[in-house]
Amino acid sequence: MDLTIHTTALPHDDPEASLAFYRDILGFEVRSDVGHGTMRWITVGPTGQPGTSILLAPPAADPGVTEDERRMIAEMMAKGTYGWILLATPDLDGTFEKVQAKNAEVVQEPTEQPYGIRDCAFRDPAGNLIRIQELR
Numbered sequence: 210m211d212l213t214i215h216t217t218a219l220p221h222d223d224p225e226a227s228l229a230f231y232r233d234i235l236g237f238e239v240r241s242d243v244g245h246g247t248m249r250w251i252t253v254g255p256t257g258q259p260g261t262s263i264l265l266a267p268p269a270a271d272p273g274v275t276e277d278e279r280r281m282i283a284e285m286m287a288k289g290t291y292g293w294i295l296l297a298t299p300d301l302d303g304t305f306e307k308v309q310a311k312n313a314e315v316v317q318e319p320t321e322q323p324y325g326i327r328d329c330a331f332r333d334p335a336g337n338l339i340r341i342q343e344l345r
Contacts, residue, residue: 220268
């Protein structure tokens with residue numbers, strides 16, 4: 210098999226805030242933005258990597274999701290336990306400083322983890338955990 214990771218999804222509850230975070234703070238390019246109001250599907254990705262994207266999507270837009278499930282998703286998003294992603298950079302300290310300087314919510318400063326990875330963490334406006342690992 211010849212498979213690649215093309216797109217992964219993260220939920221949003223405020224498309225404008227999420228768009229500003231991924232575009233203006235992380236520097237991702239906007240690849241598409243469809244829908245209206247809070248029902249928008251926004252695709253972003255790192256410049257120079259057109260084959261890899263993040264779809265920022267309304268979390269409970271699927272008609273098969275029950276009202277109880279919608280409430281559970283909203284509660285998990287509010288606690289920051291619903292969505293997360295791992296990103297990577299060769300310059301963790303520089304990236305951390307740039308993201309922090311733009312007032313992103315810091316969860317963890319650059320730290321050497323006991324399992325051999327050095328990383329930091331932020332939250333996006335929807336509460337998603339964004340871990341950034343240092344490439345070595």
